[in-house]
Amino acid sequence: MNQKHPGRSSAMPRLREDVRTGLTSEAIKSAILENLYYVQARIPRIATQNDWYMALAYTVRDRMLDRWVRSIAALQRSSRAVCYLSAEFLPGPHLANAMMNLGIYEQTREAVKQLGLDLDVLITQEGEPGLGNGGLGRLAACFLDSLATLEVPSIGYGIRYEFGIFDQEIRDGWQREITDKWLALGNPWEIARPEIAYYVPFGGHTEPCYDEKGRYRVRWVPERVVKGMAYDTPIPGYHVENVNILRLWKSEACESFDFQAFNIGDYYGAVEEKLVSETISKVLYPNDEPTVGKQLRLAQQFFFVSCSLQDMIRIHGLGGGGLPDTFDERYAVQLNDTHPSIAVAELMRLLVDEHGIEWERAWEITKKTFAYTNHTLLPEALEKWSLPLFRKMLPRHLEIIFEINRRFLEDVRLAYPGDDERLRRLSLIDETDDRYVRMANLAAVGSHAVNGVAALHTELLKKTVMKDIFELFPEKFVNVTNGVTPRRWMVLSNPGISRLITQAVGDAWICNTQDEIRRLEGFADDPSFRDAWYRVKQENKQKLACLIRERTGVVVNPQSLFDIQVKRIHEYKRQHLNALHIISQYIRLKRNPSLNVPPRTVIFGGKAAPGYFLAKLIIKFINSIAEVVNGDPEMADRLKVVFFPDFNVQNGQWIYPAADISEQISTAGKEASGTGNMKFSLNGALTIGTLDGANVEILEEVGSENFFLFGLTAEEIANLNMLGYNPRAFYEKNEELKEIIELIRSGFFSKGDGSLFQPLTDALLNRDEYFLLADYQSYIDCQGEAGTAYLDRDRWIRMSILNVSRMGRFSSDRSIREYLEKIWRVEPLMVNREK
Structure with missing residues (x-):
């Protein structure tokens, strides 16, 4: 063969290098055309924009695959790996991020230009995987980016939801939910792994039995079994060879078609199992108020946890591990919140029932394997499942949890003899009503570490919702403050500022943000550097202004102060406090048009849970205020209000770099950490905020002179609550606040309908559980200070530069290093460049 084709053996490797892995613009251009023809089956003349995008995406993916294959081989030989279990992942669009991490952004831009195309247009063609509701899923994605960049062998495990979080439209001021069909045009970033599939049982009953050695065992006889199939997405590190795995599970029927049912004429019954089974991974988190919603959510959690643990055991066996009695080694x-906490019971089932390991050894392995991250101080967010539902769906797991609880409570009795009330609080079973399984307690008892996600949050965890567990296991509790990846949230989304930083201090800050970016502080007093910083900020604001006009029709002034609050809509995040400030500004400007305040554009964004009435009413309230304010010619460019629809990762990449003020105004003691606060500050916005979540640490880092602080502390709120908080007292003694509330109640912002926002005003006057009225005047005064500071351009830009220079601690790289050191005990593993 070599004699007949003497040039073949030497030509083929060169061709592969060029088309599959070549990094020059010419190689990339050739690869795009080849993928357009051989993957999309199109020629340039008839190719659609999506065809071009797909061809480009496959071209970029090709350049990851060689690194990915070598990374998988390294994972199998690593001594210990991180597995991150999360019901949510919000990775954002992959294309631009992959080009940046591979270091081929400019080469790709040139290649696309030579083909007569616009790279920015192709980037916007990509659909966004909406596999999470907000901060929890975005944090998980940041952690995967840092794990890869730090060359830590890892796998992220989750669910491949066919339909992600809804797309949001605003109609007549109200949120309208639109199905998120992120897979409709294909997903070039994933690789289906039909050979990696596991069976997940549900329902049925259990039976006692004895194994071949005569030992007592329990056999689970399920009512039905679902198959989980793996879909892998590569997660590249920044300018390293490591490419880690995000493995998402899709649910399928074990047998997709019932020929027996079909043959007797039951056409619908023939495909019923397929339809029921695929429901599990059909949609992200259903409304879980109805029983059927709760059932589906529990099914989703168990499904992906079981698939993931079975997969880990399989990989453990491939590495020569044999029986999983060294699984913990x-x-x-990591359990990302309570959603995957059923993993504690499932690993026990797999070890004891499936692999014959004795209970005591299995429990030791389980505790050493798992660590649990708590993300909330809201008691209602600590998941509980009613025993009837749990018994119906997971009968074997309920037995295992009962046994864990029995042994655990024996230890509690020894530690606290006669303290029955403490036993009741610590029990994994809540004995009220139908009785419930407490998933946070299960996660904490079954893990060797429990961490909060900000210093304040961790301390409050110890004192409030997990006080009893902390007193029993103080050694388990550690703090790891959240972080965000500077690659996506600075280098990719804010290239102008990133270039300025690199010109000033070099590019080492991109992967060593905590140490290197601090050197930027020396440029805060350089007039030419401040001017350049100001110009970049104005360019970012101009871009956002154009996008706002395109999406909403509202024309905003880029010279105005961009005051931005984007996050999930929730009463505790207090978007309506921000709205009250807008009304106060409107009233003041109407009365005194010569008021010396900067022109201000207030921008909101965020989604409300479909069943959360007051959150949806807050969106309507903001849009109704916007209609009045923006329609008043006297406001002109002095005050504008915008609700930016469908806030997501892609839109965030436009919004964070354009902000002047970052609104972090949640009630102190309610926000676990926040990561939007970090994204804003890293992009040069100044924070107006309470001492809540990571705001406390941001304030410590940037300095009180560069932070606009207001509001009651968590301790002051607790004391006010204890004394009996009366919101009407604040309403009665504050004339401006009273005027605002009465203006709302009169129907001024609702076309004369005084009843529209009554639920909102009634909640504030009668309950105000998030202390808006108590914090109102402090917030108004603080906003006045921020406005005055903005009028002094040099002062403001200097504060902005100092803010960025002191935010390095909030890189997710630092977070991951702390997890590695405090909790995981995993070493980085460099992937060899050689094939």
């Missing part, structure tokens, strides 16, 4: 498994 191979894996550090």
Whole structure:
């Protein structure tokens, strides 16, 4: 063969290098055309924009695959790996991020230009995987980016929701939910792994039995079984060879078609199992108020946890591990909130029932394997499942949890003899009503570490919702403050500021943000550097202004102060406090048009849970205020209000770099950490905020002179609550606040309908559980200070530069290093460049 084709053996490797892995613009251009023809089956003349995008995406993916294959081989030989279990991932669009991490952004831009195309247009063609509701899923994605960049062998495990979080439209001021069909045009970033599939049982009953050695065992006889199939997405590190795995599970029927049912004429019954089974991964978190919603949510959680643990055991076996009695030595498994906490019972089932390991040894392995991250101080967010539902769906797991609880409570009795009330609080079973399984307690008892996600949050965890567990296991509790990846949230989304920073201090800050970016502080007093910083900020604001006009029709002044609050809509995040400030500004400007305040554009964004009435009413309230304010010619460019629809990762990449003020105004003691606060500050916005979540640490880092602080502390709120908080007292003694509330109640912002916002005003006057009225005047005064500071351009830009220079601690790289050191005990593993 070599004699007949003497040039073949030497030509083929060169061709592969050029088309599959070549990094020059010419190689990339050739690859795009080849993928357009051989993957999309199109020629340039008839190719659609999506065809071009797909061809480009496959071209970029090709350049990851060689690194990915070598990274998988390295994962199998690593001594210990991180597995991150999360019901939510919000990775954002992959294309631009992959080009940046591979270091081929400019080469790709040139290649696309030579083909007569616009790279920015192709980037916007990509659909966004909406596999999460907000901060929890975005944090998980930041952590995967940092794990890869720090060359830590890891796998992220989750669910491949066919339909992600809804797309949001605003109609007549109200949120309208639109189905998120992120897979409709294809997903070039994933690789289906039909050979990696596991069976997940549900329902049925259990039976006692004895194994071949005569030992007592329990056999689970399920009512039905669902198959989980793996879909892998590569997660590249920044300018390293490591490419880690995000493995998402799709649910399928074990047998998609019932020929027996079909043959007797039951056409619908023939495909019923397929339809029921695929429901599990059909949609992100259903409304879980109805029983059927709760059932589906529990099914989703168990489904992806079971698939993931079975997969880890399989990989453990491939590495020569044999029986999983050394499972804990191979894996550090992080439970991202309570959603995957059923993993504690499932690993026990797999070890004891499936692999014959004795209970005591299995429990030791389980505790050493898992660590649990708590993300909330809201008691209602600590998941509980009623025993009837749990018994119906997971009968074997309920037995295991009962046994864990029995042994656990024996230890509690020894530690606290006669303290029955403490036993009741610590029990994994809540004995009220139908009785419930407490998933946070299960996660904490079954893990060797429990961490909060900000210093304040961790301390409050110890004192409030997990006080009893902390007193029993103080050694388990650690703090790891959240962080965000500077690659996506600075280098990719804010290239202008990133270039300025690199010109000033070099590019080492991109992967060593905590140490290197601090050197930027020396440029805060350089007039030419401040001017350049100001110009970049104005360019970012101009871009956002154009996008706002395109999406909403509202024309805003880029010279105005961009005051931005984007996050999930919730009463505790207090978007309506921000709205009250807008009304106060409107009233003041109407009365005194010569008021010396900067022109201000207030921008909101965020989604309300479909069943959360007051959150949806807050969106309507903001849009109704916007209609009045923006329609008043006297406001002109002095005050504008915008609700930016469908806030997501892609839109965030436009919004964060354009902000002057970052609104972080949640009630102190309610926000676990926040990560939007970090994204804003890293992009040069100044924070107006309470001492809540990571705001406390941001204030410590940037200095009180560069932070606009207001509001009651968590301790002051607790004391006010204890004394009996009366919101009407604040209403009665504050004339401006009273005027605002009465203006709302009169129907001024609702076309004369005084009843529209009555639920909102009634909630504030009668309950105000998030202390808006108590914090109102402090907030108004603080906003006045921020406005005055903005009028002094040099002062403001200097504060902005100092803010960025002191935010390095909030890189997710630092967070991951702390997890590695405090919890996981996993070492980085460099992937060899050689094939």
